[in-house]
Amino acid sequence: MAVRARSLSRPGVAMHREGTRSVVRSLPEEVPVALTFNGSTQAVMMATPADIADFAHGFALSEGLISHPSEVEEFEAVTHERGIEARFWLREDRAAALRERQRNMMGPTGCGLCGIDSLDQALRPLDALPEGGPVLERAEVARATDALRAHQPLHDQTRAVHAAGFLLPGRGIVMAREDVGRHNALDKLIGALVRQDVNPAEGAFVLTSRVSVDMVQKTVMARCPILIAVSAPTALALRMAEEARLTLAAFARSGGFDLYAAPERIVDGDAHVA
Template identity: 65%
Template sequence: MNAPRLTYSVPGVNVRHDGLHDIRRSLPEETPVALVFDGTTAAVMMASPDNIQDFAMGFALTEGFISGLADVTDFEIVAHELGIEARFWLASEQAEAVRRRRRSMLGPVGCGLCGIDSLEQAIRPLPVLPAGGTRLCQAAIAGASEALRAHQPLHDQTRAVHAAGFVGPEGDIVLMREDVGRHNALDKLIGALSRGGIDPASGAIVLTSRVSVEMVQKTVIAGCPVLIAVSAPTAHALRLAEGAGLTLVAFARGGSFDIYAHPERIQTGACHAA
């Protein structure tokens, strides 16, 4: 598969108080990505056409099509004129499980739950994250959004995409993925963590978006105990985070942040090296 084109330069007219000005802007591309399991399409999502294997693996993990990479016996990406297919072949036991719970959905970029066929699927039971584990310093949390902002080349070009990053204990950005869809960016990150053998429990996930239900669901299913966002959580997302043992941080910008659930994983005040 050739390297995808991620942006298009287009002409426009900028209207200002001093008149009209010809401009050119870079716009982000999006394309349909079909997630195909053993020859049957289970989902079609609109996504930025890069890091497709990360996206496919992360989506398959967080949506329950696989429980780990060992469930996948083969994988390929096939580009078509109208979009991209991410094709999975599954181990027999997992293939049967997918056949039993197959669903179809078409998801626009703003919605991670479009197309599900029952209320039970929308608010699925979540595992409870183990208590304890990695604690993050206040400074690492406070600087996470700014650290992520320094790793967003597609956003720098277009001002129109979201990012999800994985923050190490010292506040460094270990991995980052971008996409036109906020939930797609998170799936790409989770897929990249899995493929890279990085334990999500060893750090935190930071988002450039608000925290809605599906963002909490995907983070918990991935096994990451801390979620940081630059914007607000919904009330339902907060209730899910509380019940699942997820530390939820919001409005993390300008050096400050709010803690809404399970603050015990964050060391406030001065942090000292062991």
């Protein structure tokens, strides 16, 4: 498979009050990525052409298309002229379940009610996270997004991508992934963790973005109990986090943060695993 560059240098003209000058900027690349399961396309996403296997596996897990990597019999990423095809071949029982899901989502058009299934899927119920789990010191949460900055080489090049990192109590950020899309960055991180047999339940996800409903959904689907973000949650995302017992720390920057749902996993003293 040919490897696509994550960024591309392009010339431009910088214009300021003092005048103009020629510049060369590194711009992040993005390509369409088609995710196919047993020959059927499930989704096409725009993504940075790096860590495609991580992205595909994370997307499949966080969207409930698979429940464990063992359900994948074969995977390959094939580069085409206009994009990348991420091909899954699933174990037959999982493939049958996916085909049934696709049949249930098909229905008549123009009925005025045919969007209900899609709305239900957008706000799908989540299994609540178990009580307990990892506990972080308040200082670890406060410096989490600053620590993530050291794991963002593509951002340093382009200033145009998001990142998601995995933080372990007492160890800091141990893994991170970048992408032009905030959802993609989180999917890449989830995929990287499960493919390397790292349990998301043992730490926290750290995001360079706001917290929307889908970011909460992906975090809970991965069974990660703590979400730390540099920006704000939406009101619906917060309600969903509360219902799922997901610890949510937002506005985490400049040495502070706002703590919302499930605050018991953030403590003032020494961190420990409950």
